Amino acid sequence: MEFDFATPVERRHPSDGHWPSQKWHRYGDDVLPLWVADMDFASPPAVIEALRSRVAHGVFGYGLVPDSLRETLCDWSAEHYGWAIEPGWQLWLPGVVPALHMASLALTEPGDGVLTVTPIYPPFLRVAERTGRRPQQAALQAPAAPGEPWRLDLAALEAAITPETQLLLWCQPHNPTGRVWTREELAGLAELVERHDLYVVSDELHCDLLLEEGAHHVPLAAAFPELASRTLTLWAPSKTFNLAGLTTACAVIPDAGLRRRFAAGVKGLQPDGNVLGLVAAEAAHAHGEPWRQALLAVLRGHRQALVERVAGWPGVTMSPPESTYLAWLNLREAQGLEGLAGSPQLRLLERTGVALSDGADFGWPGFARLNFGTTASQLEAALARLDGVLC
Numbered sequence: 001m002e003f004d005f006a007t008p009v010e011r012r013h014p015s016d017g018h019w020p021s022q023k024w025h026r027y028g029d030d031v032l033p034l035w036v037a038d039m040d041f042a043s044p045p046a047v048i049e050a051l052r053s054r055v056a057h058g059v060f061g062y063g064l065v066p067d068s069l070r071e072t073l074c075d076w077s078a079e080h081y082g083w084a085i086e087p088g089w090q091l092w093l094p095g096v097v098p099a100l101h102m103a104s105l106a107l108t109e110p111g112d113g114v115l116t117v118t119p120i121y122p123p124f125l126r127v128a129e130r131t132g133r134r135p136q137q138a139a140l141q142a143p144a145a146p147g148e149p150w151r152l153d154l155a156a157l158e159a160a161i162t163p164e165t166q167l168l169l170w171c172q173p174h175n176p177t178g179r180v181w182t183r184e185e186l187a188g189l190a191e192l193v194e195r196h197d198l199y200v201v202s203d204e205l206h207c208d209l210l211l212e213e214g215a216h217h218v219p220l221a222a223a224f225p226e227l228a229s230r231t232l233t234l235w236a237p238s239k240t241f242n243l244a245g246l247t248t249a250c251a252v253i254p255d256a257g258l259r260r261r262f263a264a265g266v267k268g269l270q271p272d273g274n275v276l277g278l279v280a281a282e283a284a285h286a287h288g289e290p291w292r293q294a295l296l297a298v299l300r301g302h303r304q305a306l307v308e309r310v311a312g313w314p315g316v317t318m319s320p321p322e323s324t325y326l327a328w329l330n331l332r333e334a335q336g337l338e339g340l341a342g343s344p345q346l347r348l349l350e351r352t353g354v355a356l357s358d359g360a361d362f363g364w365p366g367f368a369r370l371n372f373g374t375t376a377s378q379l380e381a382a383l384a385r386l387d388g389v390l391c
């Protein structure tokens, strides 16, 4: 089946005119937005059809998580990740970011340490402070040479751990670098987590966007069963199927005690399920695979276009992302930005009208994140503008 990832969907001025988006309405009309992590593609036709049918029902009272949804996630997990999860392990939630905060509240005490790595998706850096815990961070190891991967620095992670550390906020695949951690890196992490008796929240939101042909995601708790009793795994259809506005995610918690503790700790802090989000999640998992495969082919092409483009920008480096539709650019030595004041993100916004995400928000000033989850024509228009300054 053919899917259309080429025709732009009007998001700046949709025909009804009153559906603003964060991506398209944060900046002026002349700005091309390659920042926040949503894509400019319509969701899979099967998802839209399921939503249409649910909307036609017309009643939107409190819903329940249907058994059929739980089963589709079990099937998806077994088929895609080789992990046999159970329906009862699933706690459906309004989002992954809320779940990060809820985990901090439910599993740690005020003053405990909440650890993460940098660079990282910005909300990770706020969880500890917002929940009255102690923020703890360890930097990843930057690429040894241009194009080489970012790596997990276990020594730095260990050095950041104190007796107060209780929780690790982990991200795999990793936003913003797109790293898919190796088994070896993860084995080191697992050993460290056990030795320091930490809980882990493994944010695996981007796990269905592995870009290498034939690559398979392995959830942290599946790769290291010894971690399963201390790990919450977070999944959602929101990135893969472009459903972020339907605020639906799932925490998979195999251990009954941990599940009870988390559920008790978050009581009253979350709304009941979004009935449309639950419908969309089920349709995506049940019928979205052909669309996802087509999407991956498009994203691989966009990644390649970007790699070629960045090669022509003196002083700019990027490790090609192994997953996600996000690219992490090192602009610290960008020759085209020499002598200009302000962050590279701001300088590029002012001079090219292309909006990227500022690396400082991820803990690494001088970097920027570029979202290539858009049509080829829009990506090309933005890259042509960036050429104007960076070439």
Ligand SMILES: Cc1ncc(COP(=O)(O)O)c(C=O)c1O
Pocket: 037, 094, 095, 096, 097, 098, 121, 171, 175, 203, 205, 206, 236, 238, 244, 248, 249
């Ligand atoms: C790693 C990661 N976690 C969480 C989120 C946000 O998840 P949610 O919208 O479900 O809160 C994002 C969005 O970009 C993300 O990249």
